[in-house]
Amino acid sequence: MRSVIPLMLMALTAGAATAAETAPVSGTLLTVVAEGRVAxxxxxxxxxxxxxxxxPTAAAAMAANAKAMTAVVAAVRKAGIAGADVQTQGLSLQPQYRYEQNRPPELIGYQASNSVAVKVRRIADTGRLLDTLVAVGANRIDGPNFRIEDADGALDTARAEAVARARARAQLYARAAGLTIRRIVAISESGAMTPPRPMMMARMAAAEAVSTPVAPGEVALSVNVTVEFELQ
Incomplete structure (x- = not known):
């Protein structure tokens, strides 16, 4: 019988805790939306x-493209970029037509395109790498797109800031209404985002004598939270 009583007490305690956690709201509800930002x-x-x-022909377009892209990929690898940081992202072959009024489209040749996405971990090398790619035959460059690799860690800082701002705002409303904060009823995150950065897009014919300047600046991350408070 002694072994049963502690189990019964534990069950009663757990039930009481659950009841406390799901206690109905008896005070005034206040919902606050706040943003946390980190750079x-x-x-x-x-x-x-x-x-x-x-x-003029599909085969010739693909052959010329393959030869040029082989040089581009080799230059990327020679620059010290790891294989895991290089990925083919677009390969296409399209017929090219001449359009004239009152005449059917005339096939004039084919256009082949191919590109690789590259992650550069030494940001200071970005400008030099861009120039190298153009020098070996690349005639399309997209980027740069700056990122924080450990974005979750930075976003956690923004989340803490957002909740702190929500609480400070709730305290302001509570004081103005002659009330106090009893507890937080619910917290939800409406989305973490990185503001989009403009992409540099260009068709290049020749490399410049001076290395292309690249200024990384800062990346801003933001989180919005909705916090529901019970006031008393």
Whole structure:
């Protein structure tokens, strides 16, 4: 019998805790939406380099493109970029037509395009790498897109800031109404986001003598939270 009593007491205690957690709201409800923001220097930049090739036949366009892209990929690897940080992202072959009024479209050739996405972890090398890609035959460059690799860690800081702002705002409302905060009823996150950065897109014909300048600046991350307070 002695072994049963502690189990019964534990069950009663657990039931009481559950009842306390799900206790109905008896005071005034206040919902506050707040934003937390954090800015960090980026530690990763994404670019892409590719080649667009035109030729009279599909086979010739693909062959010319393959030769040029082989040089582009080799230059990326020679620059010290790990294989895991290089990925083909677009390969296409399209017929090219001439359109004239009152005449059917005339096939004039084919255009092949291919590009690779590259993650550059030494941001200071970005400008030099872009120039190298153009020098070996790349005529399409997209980027740079600056990122924080450990975005979750930075977002956690923004989350804590958002909740602190929500509580401070709730305390302001509570004082103005002659009330106090009893507890937080619910917290929800409406989304974590990185503001989009403009992408540099260009078709390049020749490399400049001076290395392309790249300024990383800072990457801003933000989180919005909705916090429901019970006032008394």
């Amino acid at each position: 960090r220097a980026p530690d990763l930049v994404e670019i892409s380099g590719g080649v667009v090739s035109d030729a």
